[in-house]
Amino acid sequence: xxxxxxxxxxxxxxxxxxxxxxxxxxxxxxxxxxxxxxxxxxxxxxxxxxxxxxxxxxxxxxxxxxxxxxxxxxxxxxxxxxxxxxxxxxxxxxxxxxxxxxxxxxxxxxxxxxxxxxxxxxxxxxxxxxxxxxxxxxxxxxxxxxxxxxxxxxxxxxxxxxxxxxxxxxxxxxxxxxxxxxxxxxxxxxxxxxxxxxxxxxxxxxxxxxxxxxxxxxxxxxxxxxxxxxxxxxxxxxxxxxxxxxxxxxxxxxxxxxxxxxxxxxxxxxxxx
Numbered sequence: 001x002x003x004x005x006x007x008x009x010x011x012x013x014x015x016x017x018x019x020x021x022x023x024x025x026x027x028x029x030x031x032x033x034x035x036x037x038x039x040x041x042x043x044x045x046x047x048x049x050x051x052x053x054x055x056x057x058x059x060x061x062x063x064x065x066x067x068x069x070x071x072x073x074x075x076x077x078x079x080x081x082x083x084x085x086x087x088x089x090x091x092x093x094x095x096x097x098x099x100x101x102x103x104x105x106x107x108x109x110x111x112x113x114x115x116x117x118x119x120x121x122x123x124x125x126x127x128x129x130x131x132x133x134x135x136x137x138x139x140x141x142x143x144x145x146x147x148x149x150x151x152x153x154x155x156x157x158x159x160x161x162x163x164x165x166x167x168x169x170x171x172x173x174x175x176x177x178x179x180x181x182x183x184x185x186x187x188x189x190x191x192x193x194x195x196x197x198x199x200x201x202x203x204x205x206x207x208x209x210x211x212x213x214x215x216x217x218x219x220x221x222x223x224x225x226x227x228x229x230x231x232x233x234x235x236x237x238x239x240x241x242x243x244x245x246x247x248x249x250x251x252x253x254x255x256x257x258x259x260x261x262x263x264x265x266x267x268x269x270x271x272x273x
Contacts, residue, residue, distance in 0.1 A: 066146070066233070069144075069145040069146040069233070070146065070233045070242060070252060072144075072145050073144045073145065073146060073168075073216070073232075073233065073242045074242055074250045074251070074252070076141045076142070076143070076144065076169075077169070077214065077215070077242060077243070077244040077250035078244070078248065078249075078250050079136060079137075079141045080105065080132065080136060080141060080142070080169065080213075080214060080244060081213065081244050081248040081249075081250065082135070082248070083105065083132045083135035083136040083137075083141075084096075084132065084135075084213060085201075085248065086135040087131060087132060087134075087135050088200075088201045093200045093201040093202055094198050094199075094200055094201075095183050095184050095185075095198040095199050095200070095201070096131035096132060096184045096185070096198060097131070097184060097185035097186065097187040097196065097198055098122065098125070098129075098130065098131055098173070098184060098185075098186075098187055099122045099125055099129075099186070099187045099188050100120055100121045100122020100123070100125060100173075101120070101121045101122065101170060101171065101173050102121045102122050102123050102125075102161075102165040102166055102167050102170075103121075103122030103123075103125040103129070103130050103166070104130060104131060104132050104167070104171045104173070104184055104214070105130045105131070105132035105133050105136055105139070105141075105142050105167060106127070106130055106133070106139050106142035106143075106162065106165075106166040106167030106168075106169075107127050107139045107142070107162070107166045107167075108124060108125060108126045108127050108130075108166055109123060109124075109162075109163055109164055109165065109166050111163070111164065112124040112164060112165070112166070113155070113157075113158050113164035113165060115157065116152075116154035116155040116157065116158075117152055117154040117155055118155060118158070118164075118165070121165060123164065123165045123166060125166070127139055127166075130166070139166075142162065142166070142167040142168060142169060143162040143167075143168055144161075144162070144168035144169070144216060144232065144242075146232040146233055147160050147161050147162050147168040147217075147232065148160070148228060148229050148230070148231055148232055149161060149164075149229040150164075150165075150217060150218065150223070150229055151218045151223035151224045151225075151227035151229035151230040152222060152223055153224070156227065156229055158229075159229070161217045165217075167217075168216070168217055169214045169215060169216065169217060170214065170215060170216070170217045170218075170219065170220070171183060171184055171213065171214040172184070172212055172213065172214070173185075173186065174186040174189065174195040174196075175195060175263065175264075176263065176264050176265060176266045177220065177261055177262065177263050177264075178219075178220050178221060178259070178260075178261055178262060179259065179262055179265055179266050179267065179270050179271075179272060179273060180212050180266055180272065180273060181199065181211075181266040181268075181273055182195070182198075182199065183198065183199050183204075183212075183213055183214075184198050184199075185197050185198035204246040205246070206268060207246075207268050207269075207273065208245065208246030208247035209245060209246070209247050209249070210245065210246075210270075210271065210272045210273055211245055211246030211247075211272070211273055212243055212244075212245060212246075212272050212273070213244045213245060213246060214243075214244050215241050215242060215243035215244060215253070216232050216233065216241040216242050216243070218230040218232065218241070219239070219241040219243065219255065220261060221239070221255070221257075221259060221260055221261055222261050225237060225238070225239050225257065233252060238254065238257075239254065239255040239256070239257055240252055240253065240254050240255075241253055241255065245272075
């Protein structure tokens, strides 16, 4: 009996020690899990920091995207300038004639705009009948990546000029406007009439650095500069447009806001012509 009692008393401390170690182990694991977790306050602080960083970075990313789009647009215009040059070289120095403001180059849209003031734009002219396409190589050069449509009051339903007109760029066609002498002729006008005859490269060469050839569709002043459709490369309220000039350079050009459409008026010594 004494031996049995000794055995019982001798084993009890062992069981107690084992339970103590397990308890310590559980406590330590719990403490570790608690120390490795975020509190609600900490999570809210992290979310707030991320939101602040995003607010700081998004405008910079938007500016970078706008700059990249403008660079691509200027590249397009320079390629169009080469196409104009090649066309004139093969046509006794004359620039193209075509049927409508939009028909100098580009695609034939699957859903061409025909309402509003688009009658006479030549939106449905086939790509094969747009004279610069042969020289441009790819109709995509007539697509501006920042194209937001036409801001002319009757045409604001056009949300993308390339998709509805076949081109993002407005050429100086058939008539004088906005102090610009027309460049290309109207193929449907009476032969040898003023609107039918395109300009010759010899006349462009008189002052090529300021001779406007073609540019972003909303550049004329009869487009509302504050319309969302006008905000391609410009700051809201300011008339900035990518334009191609007679010496084949293209630039992000700032037009003054106080100049009207001035139909029939042009002057070679003006800021542009």
